[in-house]
Amino acid sequence: MDNVIWTPQPRQFEFMRRPEDEALYGGAAGGGKSDALVVEATRQVHIPHYKALILRKTYPQLTEIIEKSLRYYPIAFPKARYNASEHTWYFPSGAKIVFGSMQHSKDKLNYQGKAYDFIAFDELTHFTYDEYIYLSSRNRANGPGTRVYTRASANPGGIGHGWVKERFITAAEPMKTIWETVKVEHQGKVNVRHRSRIFVPSSVFDNKILLENDPDYLTRLASLPEAERKALLYGDWDSYSGQYFAEWRDNPEHYDDRQWTHVINPFKIPNHWKIYRSFDWGYNRPFSCGWWAIDTDGVAYRILELYGCTKTPNEGLKWTAKQVFQEIAKIESEHEWLKGKNIQGVADPAIFSADGGESIAETAQKCRVYFQPGDHQRIPGWMQMHYRLAFDENGYPMMYIFKNCKAFIRTVPTLIYDDHKVEDLDTEGEDHIADETRYFCMMRPITPRVAEVKEIPMHDPLNQFSNVRHNSYKAIFK
Numbered sequence: 080m081d082n083v084i085w086t087p088q089p090r091q092f093e094f095m096r097r098p099e100d101e102a103l104y105g106g107a108a109g110g111g112k113s114d115a116l117v118v119e120a121t122r123q124v125h126i127p128h129y130k131a132l133i134l135r136k137t138y139p140q141l142t143e144i145i146e147k148s149l150r151y152y153p154i155a156f157p158k159a160r161y162n163a164s165e166h167t168w169y170f171p172s173g174a175k176i177v178f179g180s181m182q183h184s185k186d187k188l189n190y191q192g193k194a195y196d197f198i199a200f201d202e203l204t205h206f207t208y209d210e211y212i213y214l215s216s217r218n219r220a221n222g223p224g225t226r227v228y229t230r231a232s233a234n235p236g237g238i239g240h241g242w243v244k245e246r247f248i249t250a251a252e253p254m255k256t257i258w259e260t261v262k263v264e265h266q267g268k269v270n271v272r273h274r275s276r277i278f279v280p281s282s283v284f285d286n287k288i289l290l291e292n293d294p295d296y297l298t299r300l301a302s303l304p305e306a307e308r309k310a311l312l313y314g315d316w317d318s319y320s321g322q323y324f325a326e327w328r329d330n331p332e333h334y335d336d337r338q339w340t341h342v343i344n345p346f347k348i349p350n351h352w353k354i355y356r357s358f359d360w361g362y363n364r365p366f367s368c369g370w371w372a373i374d375t376d377g378v379a380y381r382i383l384e385l386y387g388c389t390k391t392p393n394e395g396l397k398w399t400a401k402q403v404f405q406e407i408a409k410i411e412s413e414h415e416w417l418k419g420k421n422i423q424g425v426a427d428p429a430i431f432s433a434d435g436g437e438s439i440a441e442t443a444q445k446c447r448v449y450f451q452p453g454d455h456q457r458i459p460g461w462m463q464m465h466y467r468l469a470f471d472e473n474g475y476p477m478m479y480i481f482k483n484c485k486a487f488i489r490t491v492p493t494l495i496y497d498d499h500k501v502e503d504l505d506t507e508g509e510d511h512i513a514d515e516t517r518y519f520c521m522m523r524p525i526t527p528r529v530a531e532v533k534e535i536p537m538h539d540p541l542n543q544f545s546n547v548r549h550n551s552y553k554a555i556f557k
Contacts, residue, residue, distance in 0.1 A: 110281030460517030
């Protein structure tokens with residue numbers, strides 16, 4: 080046993096033995112994710128034309144991975160050599176393992192024309208969907224006899240949180256293979272192909288060696304603020320550090336009573352409630368249209384939406400402006416909640432720019448869809464969303480989302496803070512629905528509510544304050 084360099088722990092072994100085309104490992108901190116990727120990359124180094132790529136978002140982040148390779152590879156492969164300037168390991172067979180980074184989206188073009196039999200993404204949620212898909216197109220055989228596949232690790236949070244969650248986490252239960260059917264048409268013939276992917280969860284509890292070497296690591300994770308603790312200790316994909324709208328709650332148990340949740344079951348809109356329409360234009364990126372109902376207390380309900388996105392996250396349908404507004408007009412003339420209503424619209428002021436031709440707003444008018452320019456102030460708009468999403472002391476917000484508005488539920492909770500503009504959100508995320516929502520919020524601004532402080536008597540023999548006490552406990556532990 081003296082010559083054993085590294086032995087996978089049970090959960091690492093489960094990850095490394097998976098046959099799927101894509102596999103995501105992790106979900107929480109301390110599961111040995113990076114080690115698994117570094118070792119997995121060496122599986123085919125005996126094949127002369129084999130070439131692997133291990134990626135981190137930035138080079139400083141990559142150094143930790145390189146250090147792991149310097150710890151393992153020289154012992155396992157004594158004749159292998161590392162070229163520091165090229166960030167590449169050269170093996171006696173001729174095989175290569177390259178370490179790369181992609182700090183900016185345009186950096187993906189550095190890999191244009193290259194092929195890698197194996198690609199690994201360390202901390203996949205730091206990458207955008209576009210970056211992942213582009214690099215996946217580089218995942219192809221350099222010769223016969225190699226296995227071509229992709230592996231990744233991730234914790235919740237980061238710019239790619241939304242698409243990673245959708246692709247690997249919510250698509251199926253952990254350890255269940257997700258199958259995707261792809262049709263390739265050529266010369267009148269259709270070739271049906273299949274791809275597979277899977278999520279293999281892990282946490283610090285799966286890493287017995289780490290817990291033995293550093294027993295206090297568990298304590299440090301447990302001592303983190305709530306969002307970070309849920310994400311890094313337990314792998315909670317609904318709570319993570321950097322989440323811009325941290326107020327967000329989606330609790331199906333309360334879809335009917337509407338307490339401590341933003342998502343609720345739809346209901347028939349009373350005739351006297353006012354209806355609003357908010358809009359954000361997009362062509363290459365999705366356009367977004369949301370319909371809102373306001374009750375007599377000023378509470379906003381997102382009741383319907385039209386989101387111009389393909390099945391690919393953040394990819395627009397490329398509809399013309401006329402197509403978009405004809406569809407909006409059709410919905411408003413046919414849907415029982417909207418037909419016959421006087422609908423007030425607000426939109427990104429950019430659609431009113433003519434630029435020498437007909438403006439997008441003028442196209443909308445021809446389709447009898449009318450807008451007023453929205454207030455484009457970003458931070459005040461985001462604050463209005465925060466005010467509406469905030470719960471009062473009894474667990475009621477000023478904004479609800481009908482559960483049929485799936486695009487809002489998918490995209491808005493995943494937005495994160497901008498690293499450089501501390502009060503703004505990161506525009507690299509899928510923020511189109513958030514944009515049109517803030518136009519609406521600035522149209523109907525509210526003042527932040529101050530939670531009422533209620534004194535609860537210690538002696539309550541008639542149990543008159545039981546409901547107050549119960550809700551106070553819920554507020555503390557939410």
